[in-house]
Amino acid sequence: MSPYAQDYLDKVLLTYFGEPTEMVAWDKLPLNMHYAQGTVQDGSGRQLSLELSEPHTAIPEGTEVLWMGGNLAGQPSSWIKTWNEEKHLATLEMPLASNPDEGTPVILGPGEILADGRMLYAEHCQHCHGVTGDGMGPTAPYLNPKPRDYRRGIFKFTTTQSSKKASRHDLKNVIENGVPGTYMPSFKLLTEEESTAITEYVMWLAMRGEVEYQLIRLLGDGYSLEAIADRTEDGSETATEIQNEFLESVNDPDSFPAEVDSIVSRLANDWESSQEEASEVRPLTPRVPYSKESIAKGRALYLKDSLKCAQCHGEAGFGDGSQTLAVSKDEAGQDNVGLGLYDTWGNHVKPRNLHTGIYRGGRRPIDLYSRLYAGIKGTPMPAFSTTLLRRSNPEDPNSEMTDEDIWHLVNYIYSVPFEDVQAGSESQAVDPAPASDDPTENEVAAK
């Protein structure tokens, strides 16, 4: 990146996001960054009665009241001394200079949730995931798999449609339950408010990172050092001309500023729509009961050529399919450096060994269903919903699978750790393992 393009990029980020240590609360981002937002119902002296948009978090003593409009716009903030949650009535520390009009928009605790989230992130997350969420904290080099880099806005284990981002619920779920089989531990002891704050901050980091990434792609197109070298090579343009052209674009509201705006709008829309109920993966048919027949059907589907399960996960499910030894392409269409599969972040990934009984994205049937239906984002695990699915209509001949088929596959996957047969033979009935034959085992406590 040329120095002037880098300057511009830094300035844009600083304006809209600030630093990780000093964040700018930007209304355009679909984040719940304030304790609450609402309007004034009535206010005089030290009493302020508010109407709040639900849901809001608890309002602690000392919360700032920021006037967003009306006759008090631009006036210094007030601070809440006591808060009556039932009546939404605030007693302020100082009497109001003038009575606010009814309907004056206010923000309670502006940016406080993000600020809390930052503190908690620094305490619990930063040493792996890094200050900017780049997954390069001081402990990261020692971990395998690597901590997630949030800056692409991609999260692997979600229960949203394949084209969508993660929902708040998914991020919270990972914070609370951890990711089994990785170094991401469970943070179940955090309070509801604390995990909410971390979730919002992580989303903020993801948005910031993604804006940066998109800007680099936008500006790098013509103003990276290589691009400038290319453009000046044949002598048609000089470096100064290019710089002037850049500065012109920066100052032309229809050029870069408009592009920045559309990048951010798109991203904000993406995140917002991912939170909607319609973005969730919702099976049309209830889970098919876990039975021998269902497992056998799942096994048959698993081995079907067109579904390609075995190509990665191996015929017996050990994660050793033929693709693990093939050359794969990266996003730019180039061959990857090593054999096997790579994720969006350029890390070598192994298809899951289904025999371990460890399910990183959660072990609920809906979790496994989501993995099959919407894929694992950022990895070669595809989404059957986009290519192979006819929603619960076995009559539709156009594609391979129905919702029931996904459930059969889910049941088969659940059965793999419990089968003691190798690939090719029929799945065995899943009887509980016999209790230990050694009667003294129960009495080891007595040793």
Next chain:
Amino acid sequence: MKWFWCLFFAFWPTLTVALCLASPGLGWWFPGEAASPLGQRIDDLFYLILIICTIAFIGTQAGLAYVLFRGAYDTEPEAVTKKAWHSHGSHELEVIWSVIPAIVLLFIAFYQMDVWAEYRVKSAFPRDKMETALKRVNQKRTTKDSLALAEVTARQFEWLIRYPGFNDDGTLKPLMKDPQPTDLYAVNDLHLPASAPVMINLRTMDVQHSFFLPELRIKQDAVPGLTIPIWLEANKQQTYQLLCAELCGWGHYKMKARFVAESDENFIEYLRQLEREQNEDRVDDEPEPSDE
């Protein structure tokens, strides 16, 4: 200078005693009363040893201070000149300070055996009580099945808990050594019945960890390759801390969990809740179909 040493050696024991007296008030003490019958016995033992040590400590320190004071006093210019008394090689003294500590140590050794036996010796193992507790939670088991109600697996840096699932008739299955399709899982949240001795199996997936319930005075290392049964009995229905007491890696401080001791009904209800959560398929709760 001689007065300095006299005061110096008198100061430290005084400070120690003062700190010990102030400790409970400052919260530098046990995390409250022991929350289990065994914990109370361990505390009693601890206090007994503490009292013996305190008497010995104060006695020896006072002796030391007195000797230093005499020495300093007797060498003052105005002191009456006295002939020194040589005690080195005194047979009687040697016998006294060998025999008295030996008796004290033997007393502690015999006295504590009881507590240790209750925790770790076969004949004191509360098997009958434990079986009654399992019957109360309606668990169907044969004599060969494990008495444990849950398996706790430590891993960097959390506690993974595996409970047995339910039979079709609604009774609780026994906990099997190997994972079962019907098992229920939780992290960092151990629930067990209160007011009854219950057992868990402790394992570790990676390095050595230590299962520590400070309020119950239970601490047991989790050793790779071993399944270690631990029995415990919480007096009250409440939430306790569960910590890792072994520096197990960079995230050791994150290995905090809760141990909820609750009524038999709530314990079963908790397992039912886990079962519901784990079988969640998002279909029944909201019938409206999603569009793609």
